[in-house]
Amino acid sequence: MSGPEGSIRGMLALNLKRARAQRGLSISELSRRSKIGKATLSQLESGTGNPTIETVFSLSRVLEVPISDLLDAQQPAGLRVVRAKDVEMLSGQGIDLRPLQRIESGQAVFEVYDQQVRAGERRDSPGHVGIEHTVVQAGRLEVTVDGQEVELEAGDYVGFDATLPHSYAAVEGVVRSVLLLQYRSDQRLDPNAPHSLPGEGTPCGD
Structure with a gap:
């Protein structure tokens, strides 16, 4: 982009x-x-x-x-290659995400991310829409979901209801993982919806 x-x-x-x-x-x-x-x-x-x-x-x-x-x-069209250097990083508390792809199949929508949890850091989330899947590629990752804690190593997988409060913490070094977010298709935003509310003329209207 x-x-x-x-x-x-x-x-x-x-x-x-x-x-x-x-x-x-x-x-x-x-x-x-x-x-x-x-x-x-x-x-x-x-x-x-x-x-x-x-x-x-x-x-x-x-x-x-x-x-x-x-x-x-962007949506896939035939062979699609996404180079890490070409994708803008989204950063936050203890974590960096690169959005790689959105996949739509039947009534399901999947988002694929390259996820890195910085060494010795933690990211807490109060929850968000969807189901979350994570596969650890390198490092040791501590995952806590609604008070239940597990530790993952390279090759391990965890999945959970993302509406629950959850956190990721890098136990050993930088943790590299693939993050997959899963949604229902009826949770998709309508692309034909208007950009503003009736009577709202500016972005900062109340």
């Missing part, structure tokens, strides 16, 4: 307004539910904000849409 419109920032700006309008939420109400400041939301909708993993996952949770509907991941 290149240019501001094809960047994570640009795609989020376009899709956040659409998702908010589809849910019938003002910026004030979205701010209240997501605990993200109104000024920050206005910056995100104008394309001037700096989204983090926490921000995007919080918006996904409140708006009840897949992450890729906010980031507008």
